[in-house]
Amino acid sequence: MAARGRFITFEGGEGAGKSTQIGRLCERLESLGIEVVQVREPGGTALGEEMRRILADTKGDSPTDRAEALLFLAARAQLVEKKLLPALERGAWVVSDRFSDSTIAYQGYGRGLDVEALERMNAFACAGLRPDVTLFLDLPRDVAVSRMRAREIAAGGGPDRIESAGDEFHARVAEGFRRMAAAEPGRFATIDASGGEEAVWEAIWKRLKPLT
Ligand SMILES: Nc1ncnc2c1ncn2[C@@H]1O[C@H](COP(=O)(O)OP(=O)(O)OP(=O)(O)O)[C@@H](O)[C@H]1O
Numbered sequence: 463m464a465a466r467g468r469f470i471t472f473e474g475g476e477g478a479g480k481s482t483q484i485g486r487l488c489e490r491l492e493s494l495g496i497e498v499v500q501v502r503e504p505g506g507t508a509l510g511e512e513m514r515r516i517l518a519d520t521k522g523d524s525p526t527d528r529a530e531a532l533l534f535l536a537a538r539a540q541l542v543e544k545k546l547l548p549a550l551e552r553g554a555w556v557v558s559d560r561f562s563d564s565t566i567a568y569q570g571y572g573r574g575l576d577v578e579a580l581e582r583m584n585a586f587a588c589a590g591l592r593p594d595v596t597l598f599l600d601l602p603r604d605v606a607v608s609r610m611r612a613r614e615i616a617a618g619g620g621p622d623r624i625e626s627a628g629d630e631f632h633a634r635v636a637e638g639f640r641r642m643a644a645a646e647p648g649r650f651a652t653i654d655a656s657g658g659e660e661a662v663w664e665a666i667w668k669r670l671k672p673l674t
């Protein structure tokens with residue numbers, strides 16, 4: 463990959479602090495005069511946002527596990543070719559809220575689809591693009607749930623949207639992320655996300671600053 467920019471992805475379970483830290487990172491990079499392209503998955507293109515709407519629609523014909531995986535992959539393929547590769551080529555940093563590792567963790571470890579098949583499909587969808595650094599925000603599920611509850615209450619809603627079922631699913635997802643991080647220690651940085659916002663940020667910036 464001849465890309466000159468840096469490609470940074472944030473991974474981890476829901477409520478781990480990804481959006482919070484991505485906001486800080488993008489602010490810091492911009493203050494250093496670096497062009498930043500911030501994206502979220504699925505989304506980031508018109509087609510991808512449409513996929514996001516379809517995936518979030520609980521009333522329609524809900525996708526099967528395989529169809530769900532392919533929708534995520536289609537959104538990713540569109541994002542990579544239309545937005546990420548051009549941005550990296552012109553020297554921008556790309557910061558993505560989730561990327562291919564989420565497919566392996568959620569659809570592979572979580573839903574039980576064939577991990578090796580998903581890895582091949584990921585490579586196909588990404589046209590060879592791999593993150594330079596993946597920050598895995600590791601947070602125990604119970605802490606994440608209480609943070610999300612606080613977030614929902616602060617936003618004026620109740621805690622009802624938060625899944626209370628599916629603990630085993632979330633445990634498998636977390637195990638998937640841990641295994642991937644252990645298998646690729648050069649790319650992954652496991653960040654202890656249980657500390658305060660500032661402490662988590664310091665750990666992230668310590669890993670990324672040398673790349674600036
Ligand atoms: N280090 C922290 N300590 C305590 N609370 C935090 C910390 N980081 C984030 N929060 C709060 O926890 C909640 C979840 O954080 P955030 O939305 O950043 O997580 P996320 O990983 O983006 O979640 P999702 O997967 O749902 O998008 C927010 O209300 C946020 O303000």
Ligand SMILES: [Mg+2]
Pocket residue numbers: 480481482559
């Ligand atoms: Mg978020």
